[in-house]
Amino acid sequence: MTMLQERLDDGELLLWEPQLPGDSCGRVLFLTKEINDEFDPDVWTDPNVALRYANLEADFDRYVSGWTVPVGLEPYSKGDNAFMARIDPIEYGMWAIRSVAPKPALRVFGAFYQRDVFVALLTRCRKDLGGPGSREWANAREAAIAKWDCLFPSRKRLFGDELNVYFSEKALTV
Template identity: 35%
Template structure:
């Protein structure tokens, strides 16, 4: 993770407010679920549109307001979170706040000296980014 994300997680861990500490613990649990190979769909890790800019978000939906970690994939299965925002601060999809945070993601990525993000044009297949135990949508076998 990039330094801005690391710093805010550390601050959340040490908050005097129990509810706030629980919020950050749930976010860390979402990270752990991804890292340890839990079944991933875009309910947890979502590719933002348009895909050619390689913006992703890791979603920690409970408690509300939920947290969204912006980031990119450095390599398949290597998600690098850049920063986090509360969902209620982002406005609707395509809002100026949401679009601004995509640019913030790019800035933190560059500031960290990370290489160009991994990309899979022109299809941008979900399973090329998260290569095992993942599908964009949950599917029931016929």
């Protein structure tokens, strides 16, 4: 049994199922229980949160349903349209899904377990992260690393310099 299957069986991870059908795609997204719980409308205190999380659902669907994903391999020189981007320092193997609309924008911190398999570990509002290289970014990155290490104690995060290390298809560098 793989570590992923063990985490699914014990409820620490959940498999994201697309809300709408899309093209066939081999990408898989796992969420921590904490992220999944954020989709529970009973915990929302602001009615605008429903729209925010509906858009995050659409973003998650975009990843698993076969849409072409714009990817920023360089943390500080990526296109504004990057859907996913590596986080500095890149050798840590941490990434963020950039859910930008509507405001407030969200960042979903995570890492690749293997090619086409992303594990979403935690979310943060972009406005709470400060600027590039800020202590807030570092704290979020380190919290995500700690979460990974708890879930997968002996497993390294996927790391490489080329897009095809992470994606088998339908991804482009921006």
